[in-house]
Amino acid sequence: MTKIGLAYINGSVPGFEDFGNLPTDIVKENGLVNGNKASDELDALIIPGGTLIESNDINMDLNREIKKMARDGKPIIGICAGFQLLSNQIDIGRKSPVPIVKDGLGLIDVNFSPLITSDRVKAKVYDNSFLVKNQTEDVTGFHTHTYGKVEGDAKPLFYSQVQRMNYGDTNKKGDYNIFSGACNDDENVIGTMIHGILDENPVLVDNIVEQIDIQDLDDIYNRNLEVKKYLESEVGIHTGIKVPAVKPMGKPKYLMIGSNGSDSGKTFILTGLAGALRKRGYKVALLKVGPDVRDIIPGLYLTKGKMEDYASVKIGHLGWADIESTVAKLNSSDYDIVLIEGVMSVFTGLLNEKVPFSAAEIAMSSNIPMILATGVNKGGIESAAIDIVAQANMLEKFGISVEGILLNKVYNDDIFDNVVPYIKNNTSVDRILKLPKLKSADMRGFIPEVEIRYELFTSHAMDLIENNLNIDEIINMAREVEFEKIYSFEEIKSRMI
Structure with a gap:
């Protein structure tokens, strides 16, 4: 049975997007899935956006499992803050007179620093990973981040075309001017600043399905529905506040x-x-x-x-x-x-x-x-x-x-x-x-x-x-x-x- 994990940790926004309706299992801070190590149970892992770096809530257990999965060649996809976590380091010192540097896991050879963008985007694709195979057209999605300047020597995957940066128009119509995705040398650890990338670009989902040899996609989607029910059952993350059932109000x-x-x-x-x-x-x-x-x-x-x-x-x-x-x-x-x-x-x-x-x-x-x-x-x-x-x-x-x-x-x-x-x-x-x-x-x-x-x-x-x-x-x-x-x-x- 194929298992695709979704990190469910403080500071993450796992309901923000559907991730191609692929996640089948929840992974918490302890790095366990159904009582077993994530690296033993999972075929792939998705790390959502949020404030993982500012919140500082990724602990050593989950870090260890992420690194083990990376060494084993299993696909790991980090989106926005998930990408930051996979990087070398992140400067979260916006408006600070000196950098405030947080270490990432060092799995993708890039560094982050302050850059604000909140656009719907198209992004140019570079053929450096299984994820983008046969993706001949631009991908689409959206940016929404404060610390989004990416620099480094990792293999590029995406460059986004944005209209505005740091509250001002770019005046560069048609330019692909934001480095917005990269992968490791083995091409299995992937990071991108583009939210919604698996929801809006079906070729990428097809590539994941092929890479981890999913035989029964309907089974994946059915188990994904259970993951969504779990997400929607709680207010916030690990608050213990359960959402009651109420009669819909009709028109909003x-x-x-x-x-x-x-x-x-x-x-x-x-x-x-x-x-x-x-x-x-x-x-x-x-x-x-x-x-x-x-x-x-x-x-x-x-x-x-x-x-x-x-x-x-x-x-x-x-x-x-x-x-x-x-x-x-x-x-x-x-x-x-x-x-x-x-x-x-x-x-x-x-x-x-x-x-x-x-x-x-x-x-x-x-x-x-x-x-x-x-x-x-x-x-x-x-x-x-x-x-x-x-x-x-x-x-x-x-x-x-x-x-x-x-x-x-x-x-x-x-x-x-x-x-x-x-x-x-x-x-x-x-x-x-x-x-x-x-x-x-x-x-x-x-x-x-x-x-x-x-x-x-x-x-x-x-x-x-x-x-x-x-x-x-x-x-x-x-x-x-x-x-x-x-x-x-x-x-x-x-x-x-």
Whole structure:
């Protein structure tokens, strides 16, 4: 019986993609499969993406089994963080004055350093491994990483064509400018930064099937269904939180998490809500307005949800899928609730003549209700209250339903209580919510833009949300929606008067 392992370890995102529907067995930190060593039980191993290096949760037992499988010539495929794990070393010191170097397993002769990309990509293929045999066309998939600069002498497999790097356009249309995949000299240990590569390129799956001589593919797929059931049965990784069965809600209900600026905590709030809803049995879709889908990965870590091909909502030329097609796909899906994270302020980009170019315009297009959040840590609770009132009233002029106002990082309950009447008296919003300041938020591992440990970030986010917000009340804020129209630049300006 052929067995293909999938690493299920803290910091990994094993539900992020389907991996060609090939994994048949779960491999945990102890390196065992059904009580036996992975190197004895498995014919191949897939190591998913995540924060394996930042989380530092790969222990010696699993490392030893990975190395043994590599020496035995068995296929090992590492994706994103899985690729990093197989490399020589990784500099995770983005925004650090000095490199912060973590060692990999040294199975693929490359090193990693900071480089941000979050694109749907095509990638040129180099014939240096069984995996790409007969793959005569570009492969497709997506990037979403912070530490993605690959340099080294390993045999190349892929070079990706990207539109943006480090938040800026590349201005190199058609160039294959990112080294995005490599293999070892024996060509059996493979790493790539391209997520979805086994789901979108069937020739690669055929090559794996041939390489490990799978005789009964239906048996593989049936056992893969059991693996997926196992993944979906737990919130997060090794939390022990089981997902109950609930009756589907019918058409999905939508809720956007918007804000009056960056550093308001949108990602933290969305992550905690995603986990809390999944804990109650709901199937939760996560979307990001704009291109930076890295922000919704912590939520997907908890829900075990897929990074859908419409997860990045287009604004101007940035993103993956337009809001009209996204709503159409979601409304025919089996999701119960759709949480959408805005980008920067809800009004950032509003007066760009490329429409839509802001979270407000995306909400307007389909009457998506919103929780409007503000961080109070910079200007104080009073300033935040005054600012959020102005933002809420402007959203009302645009016809956007603000279902709740949330003050985040509240450091003084008495001051919060004193500003609530001001907010209620000067807006039409009845629900004024708060989240307390998280004392450990300055620790490394809490910053998505720099270094994030998913198990740490997500557990704190879910605990804070559940302990301070009424989840049933949040569910009641969500609404079914239909796409209506994209408002023109002139229509937008007229509503601002």
